[in-house]
Amino acid sequence: MKTLPKSIGGMLLMMVSITAAAQNENSNSKEEGNRNVMLNAASANGPREIQIGLPSADVNVMENGLPVTYATNPHSVNTIWRGDASLSHQGLLKIAETAITTGNIGYAVNSFTQLGQKGFNGTLNYKSNHFGLQELSLNMNGEMAKNWFYSVNMYQDFDPGTFKIKSTPYQDRTQIYKALITRRYNNNAGEFTIGYKYSNSHNVYRYATQSAPFIYVGDGSVKEYGKFKLGITSYLPTDNTMTYRNMRTGEIEQTTLYDASLNKSSELTLMNKYHWDNGLDWTVA
Template structure:
């Protein structure tokens, strides 16, 4: 029997961006995790240490400020992040030998507004810089009376980096703020033959009965 010893980042076969076109998919492996979902590392550190304040999948997005992207399996995540599950490992752009810039804008028929800008280049004496800005205003496919956008996210990053013959040292500043509505109940009628019909007053995949008022009424029995 031949046993392979794959390198980190080459052992996990995980479909990313399946539930979000700008963030990693939450992978549930049936074991409890302390991050509320998929572990996300940025420059070797978790993007957040307290997922009750902000979820990792909200404070990190796949933007033009990322230079390297990889996926770590359960064993690698346990060793590098001290957590259970599959993790995403990313490295910020720390500067380039020549000045480079990237700009992207995304929209759709629902009114999505997403801008992503990145620039990097050299300074003097082996000093380099990079800066990026990611803004996402996504109304989703559900109408809501309490918010125009179901996902409002801003991420700004700036890096100053010094490269040596045997290493590098740098400082990064990152500002990330995200708010949104993640719970979406869209009722429909499911039949035994696999077909579905809409409930009166609800468009399938478009209407929800939770976000319209922003309030949940409970009954004390």
């Protein structure tokens, strides 16, 4: 069976910034206090979208000072980023800082990747619920030679959702892998990191659970349509196959709804940080 062309993204990102040494990049005055940014009624795995009354294209998420995606179609935030064990810090940028940094109006998640540290360090996170969710993330980092450090991470998500979709076993099946090597130099004043990230995600819930038929009464209330139970019934057909025209070849082909939702991404990141004697930090990523 043929499948839809896979969306494969490779990004080499570059940004230069100079900041005062008195500011801690992981937690500073640019961030808000705790607003439970990872609590999200729409998704058990993604960041919460906080509405402020102004239009916003998507949830803004920063990692190491750069947006995790510059185009939410085809790469939505949830397909390539999760708040897992690979992060050393998560915070929430203020509205003003988000506007200056990204050009978008709203709050933004501010995160930093866990780099290698001395000794051997490991973090294991596991989450489950009574619906059958299995979410696992593992980070291991340490020193492999003098001034050379490593950090590797694995994220696995098996989420059947809160109600059964007959056409697919999972509403979200995502796997993300990261590997970073860091070289610290000049008595730890400088730090150069090269990292690679690969993500493979089936975000079925984006089309399968966010809409359903209902009857609008007219007084602001709604009532159920037929046997469709609001919030617990999928309106998708039981048959998982779909027919489409391949935009590259022009031929009629078949695939499944599950395979059609596949989103892949490969990302290479280079980062260099240096702390100058005059108290300034220089960061290139």
